[in-house]
Amino acid sequence: MDKKQNAIPRIVIIGGGFAGVQVAKKLKNQPVEVLMLDKHNYHTFQPLLYQVATGALEGDSIGFPLRRLFTHQKNFTFHMAEVDRVDPAINTVITNLGDFTYDYLVIATGANTNYFGNKELERNTMPMKNIAEAQNLRSLILQNLEKALVTTDEMERNALLTFVVVGGGPTGVELSGALSELRQYILCKDYPGLCNADMKVYLVEGKTELLAAMSSPASVAAKKFLTEMEVTIFNGVHVASYDGHMLKIDDGTVIITRNVLWAAGVRGEIPGGIPPEVVAKGARIITDDINRVKGYQNVFAIGDVSAVTTEANPKGYPGVAQVALQQGKQLANNLMSIINGKPTMPFKYNDLGTMATIGRNKAVADLGKLRFQGFFAWLLWMFVHLLSLAGFSNKAIVFFNWAVGYFTRNSDNRLIVHHFDTKTMMTDPVAR
Secondary structure, three states: OEEEEEOOOOEEEOOOOHHHHHHHHHHHOOEEEEEEEEEOEEOHHHHHHHHHOOOOOHHHHHEEEEHHOOOOOEEEEEOOOEEEEEEEOEEEEEEEEEEOOOOEEEEEOOOEEEOOHHHHHHHHEOOOOOHHHHHHHHEEEHHHHHHHHHOOOHHHHHHOEEEEEEEEOOHHHHHHHHHHHHHHHHHHHOOOOOHHHOOOEEEEEEEOOOOOOOHHHHHHHHHHHHHHEEEEEEEOOOOEOOOOOEEEOOOEEEEOOOOOEOOOOOOOOOOEEOHHHHEEEEOOEEEEEOOOOOOOOEEEEEEHEEEOOOOOOOOOOOOOHHHHHHHHHHHHHHHHHHHOOOOOOOOOOOOOEEEEEOOOOOEEEEEEEEEEEOOHHHHHHHHHHHHHHOHHHHHHHHHHHHHHHHHHHOOOOOOOEEEEEEEOOEEEEOOO
């Protein structure tokens, strides 16, 4: 078992996402020991995963080494470890590297894809919650375009060129727009044997409008933009089944496709050892207004994995980056207040606004009472996301890729680095 090396409090953070990183940063120069555990050694900028999946960016440009983020923070230690479970009774985290004790535990494990218990959909559709999954999706898209170019089976060719995105939130809308632009600007250039009319893009959303968490003008504008980009939209319906070839919607629609991209829901990544009675619907850990897990004094949960449930906010806050960032900063302050015997401050989310991009010169933005769509919203979306990336090198690389893509309507990131096997959902290195 890992032992503390000194008498100062140890704060163990599980997860190197937006929330976990903010806690650790805010604790810099404080008289505490900060230990972060994550199964990856990098932080992922998830809002741009869809651009990795569609070949606009390379995966490395949206990931940043966690150790580099904290190079100058002397009270910080990182271990790349897979957490098996936590044992609050003995203040211990059990991992594949051994056991780590803590004085305070912060669970910031984020969320994963939610298939709502449907194993068939989980087995046959493509998720996109991390860099590896985005790269798998890119491989699948490009491999199926290659197959469509040479197959002599007309039905199979149509299936390979049909893309269905499930979920009409920001991820689904952005992914649908990116696929439409791939069809418009890339398909004929890279695959002269195919044309724009061959490739079809569908978006399936269970709610009656897209971007349901945003304003009505944003929802209407997003649907208008996508319709103009020839994306076929199904609202108010749900996917009933998909066997890898035939997708059935509960309104009776049947779509033959080899490409179903799942962006319809998330569930918290809850480590073992957390009792089910403190887990809310949607797999989020129930916490009080300072993000302390119900029933515990020194265990906290923040970000997508937590649900701060109050009378005014019975469903918890939305799973967006701004909530995670603000909770991380506030929790760090509260932890120091607890350690120093001072009063804590309840978390209150300051909604800075919501944005989504649909495509070239097309985006929607809700910033308080200001709501606008189109070119200016698109510029603002790019500016905010560029500044939010970790590391100067990533900012420079992404800006350069965006500039090249804008002026050439092309990119150099459409590499099939790994073959993706849809039967086993595994990647194998391309033989050299």
